[in-house]
Amino acid sequence: MAATPYDETGTPGSALDSQPSPATKAELEQDIALTRRELGETVEALSERLDVKSRAQAGVSRAVARARDSARTHVVPTAALAATAVATLTGLVVWRRRRP
Numbered sequence: 001m002a003a004t005p006y007d008e009t010g011t012p013g014s015a016l017d018s019q020p021s022p023a024t025k026a027e028l029e030q031d032i033a034l035t036r037r038e039l040g041e042t043v044e045a046l047s048e049r050l051d052v053k054s055r056a057q058a059g060v061s062r063a064v065a066r067a068r069d070s071a072r073t074h075v076v077p078t079a080a081l082a083a084t085a086v087a088t089l090t091g092l093v094v095w096r097r098r099r100p
Contacts, residue, residue, distance in 0.1 A: 048054075071078045
């Protein structure tokens with residue numbers, strides 16, 4: 001009596017019969033190469049996600065770029081804000097020096 005192949009669920013023959021196996025050595029080698037390539041891509045993606053330092057640097061770079069773009073598009077408000085800050089700091093320095 002021949003043994004009946006079973007899948008993980010215990011159903012006879014369902015898993016083994018539904019997936020055709022590669023017949024030739026070339027097909028096996030091609031399948032292995034594809035699996036290696038996919039595994040390499042997966043490991044690379046996981047490494048990128050786990051690299052906190054580079055992700056933080058990328059976030060800072062994006063924030064700096066947004067700030068530059070905002071400063072370029074809003075030149076007058078940025079200049080007014082800078083002038084106000086300088087005037088305020090100058091006033092504080094002068095006031096502290098004149099105070100007994």
